[in-house]
Amino acid sequence: MIRWTLDRAADRFARPDASSDKYRRGVLGLRTGSAAYPGAAVLTAEAAWRTGIGLVRYAPQLDDDPPALGLPSPAAAVLAARPETVFPPRPAGDGSGDAWSTDAADAWLVGSGTDPARRSFAEREAVLRLLASPAPVVLDAGALGLALDAPASAPSVLTPHRGEFLSLWRASGLGVRPSGWAEDRERLPAETALADAALALAERLGRSVLLKGSLSIAATPGGFCAVSGPATPWLATAGTGDVLAGLLGALVATHAEQVRADPELLGPLAASAAVLHDAAAGRAGAPITALDLARAIPGAVSEMIGTNPGAQPA
Ligand SMILES: NC(=O)C1=CN([C@@H]2O[C@H](COP(=O)(O)OP(=O)(O)OC[C@H]3O[C@@H](n4cnc5c(N)ncnc54)[C@H](OP(=O)(O)O)[C@@H]3O)[C@@H](O)[C@H]2O)[C@@H](O)CC1
Ligand SMILES: Nc1ncnc2c1ncn2[C@@H]1O[C@H](COP(=O)(O)OP(=O)(O)O)[C@@H](O)[C@H]1O
Incomplete structure (x- = not known):
């Protein structure tokens, strides 16, 4: 198991150069937030933009509930917070499918701030189509379970916390709980027990896994395993996982071509997201709020790329 550091993350951080433009630098599509959780859409967008990316496209969930209690729709909230964000064309509305073409982005982040119980049939089908396409996908929160329903064709990485990890573990038929994991969730598993479990789930699902927590483990189906923390x-605090998801989405979108060629790269990118997230936390003061954390990402990136911001990753 590798101990991941900011130096390692810096080696894999894509810098723009003179030939860059907003499209070639990486386009991330977001299918995050919902009427119930519009804030998660904002946090994922904020974090993705602040990690450094060419373009973020926000694709609202199909057939989401109308906003209640005077709340803005997730799309309106994203636009108010980040007017740089672009929206894909409107859905066709003829029931024939998803106008958010899988080609609209180089990589996708799906699920933060969504509730699987409220996902429409059309939205579910659309996400399953994404998972069958070649663009890399980050699956978070309410979309994690879809990893069990789709063949592992798109390179993908899942970002469960320990509770979500246990649900995936059980639903994948791996048992009640991993070896070395106590029933009492206050008792943290040892690093090796976390790593063994993350590797086993990655292998079972054929997808990379970033198991989040004080220690975070990035594991791939091919056996890459890195630990970071304690963070x-x-x-x-609420919403910091949404920030991590947006951050990872940006790292994946800016490496989409390389990830298509070698999905194992999702392991190092996930580990890099975890250390950059903690570095941003270190700059966000204490106590931390999720939006402050997202806003601290550029400082953490600058510190990480240090004296040679133009250097190209190896
Ligand atoms: N501003 C926004 O819009 C925000 C929106 N958000 C969005 O809300 C949605 C639902 O998220 P959620 O946090 O309500 O429930 P969820 O994560 O599914 O947990 C379910 C159960 O799992 C457990 N559990 C939880 N953490 C654990 C841990 N570390 N380690 C171990 N177990 C853990 C715990 O159960 P317990 O063990 O206590 O019985 C918990 O009740 C989701 O879409 C998210 O993106 C949030 O990001 C907040 C900000
Ligand atoms: N005790 C802790 N120590 C260090 N990091 C933590 C701790 N608890 C949570 N985190 C980190 O905070 C984030 C929380 O994510 P998540 O549980 O998905 O929250 P949310 O759904 O509210 O965004 C993860 O990146 C996790 O690694």
Whole structure:
């Protein structure tokens, strides 16, 4: 198992150069947030933009509930917070499928701030189509379970916390809980027990896994395994996982071509997202709020790429 560091993350961070333009630098599609959780859409968009990316396209969930209690729709909230964000064409509305073409982005982040129980049939089919296409996909929160329903064709990475990980573990038929994991969730599994479990789930699903927590483990089906942390416990606050998802989405979108060629690269990218997330936390003060954390990402990136911001990754 590799201990992941900011130096390793810096080696894999894509810098723009004179030939860059917004499209070639990486386009991330977001299918995040919902009427129930519009804030998660904002946090994922904020984090993706602040990680450094050419373009973020926001694709609202198909057939989402109408906003209640005077809340803005997730799309309106994203636009108010980040007017740089672009929206894909409107759905055709003829029931024939998803106008958010899989080609609209180089990579996709799906699920943060969504509730699987409220996902429409059309939205589910659309995400399954994404998972059958070649563009890399980050699956978070309410979309994690879809990894069990689709063949592992798109290169993909899942970002469960320990509770979500256990649900995936059980639903994949791997048993009640991994070896070395106590029933009492206050008792943290040892690093090796976390790593063994993450590797086993990655292998079973044929997808990479970033198991989040004080220690975060990035594992791939091919056997890559990296640990980072312990991260600052001030991260234990609502929405920091949404920020991590947006950050990872940006790293994946800016490496989409390389990930298509070698999906194992999702392991190092996931590990890099975890260390950059904690570095941003270190700059966000204490206590941390999720939006402050996202806003601290550029400082963490600058610190990470250090004295040679133009250097190209190896
Ligand atoms: N501003 C926004 O819009 C925000 C939107 N958000 C969105 O809300 C949605 C639902 O997210 P959620 O947090 O309500 O429930 P979820 O993560 O599914 O947990 C379910 C159960 O799992 C457990 N559990 C939880 N954490 C655990 C851990 N570390 N380790 C171990 N177990 C853990 C715990 O159960 P327990 O063990 O306590 O019985 C918990 O009740 C999701 O889409 C998210 O993106 C949030 O990001 C907040 C900000
Ligand atoms: N005690 C802790 N110490 C360090 N990091 C933590 C701790 N608890 C949570 N985190 C980090 O905070 C984030 C929380 O993500 P998640 O549970 O998905 O929250 P949310 O759904 O509210 O965004 C993860 O990146 C996780 O690694």
